[in-house]
Amino acid sequence: MTIEASQPYREPERRTGTVVRLTGAEIFVRCMSSDGVPYQERYGRRDGVRLGGGRAELVEPEPENAVLREERSVRRIDALFRRWKRDRDDLDALRSLRDAISDYLRDRVDG
Numbered sequence: 001m002t003i004e005a006s007q008p009y010r011e012p013e014r015r016t017g018t019v020v021r022l023t024g025a026e027i028f029v030r031c032m033s034s035d036g037v038p039y040q041e042r043y044g045r046r047d048g049v050r051l052g053g054g055r056a057e058l059v060e061p062e063p064e065n066a067v068l069r070e071e072r073s074v075r076r077i078d079a080l081f082r083r084w085k086r087d088r089d090d091l092d093a094l095r096s097l098r099d100a101i102s103d104y105l106r107d108r109v110d111g
Helices: 061-086 091-110
Strands: 002-006 013-016 018-022 026-032 038-044 055-058
Touching: 038 055, 061 091
Parallel strands: none
Antiparallel strands: 002 013, 002 055, 018 026, 026 038
16 A cells, blocks of 8 residues: 655655554554654545554555455455355245346446
8 A cells, every 4th residue: 555645845755555454433543653663544434544643645546446445345255155045945035036136147247
């Protein structure tokens, strides 16, 4: 993940970090200080801006969200398929599986 930090009257500085945890509203990123000490920063998922002191933001938060959205969709399809496979006469399970696959394919074509 690339982080862009800007201080008043200076050129923005870019550094990298590793996403270590995601919550509903926050992204936790592990960074290294200039002396090699690891620390974590919190960023908002909606806009990628650092929560807390100083101005910094994630330069490319959207691709990460797209990957997570796709992983969730695939896991949902897998779970629905297993549910339907246990009882192949369950039409509600089959409809749910069909809808999940349709949503996944629509997102792939649109995005």
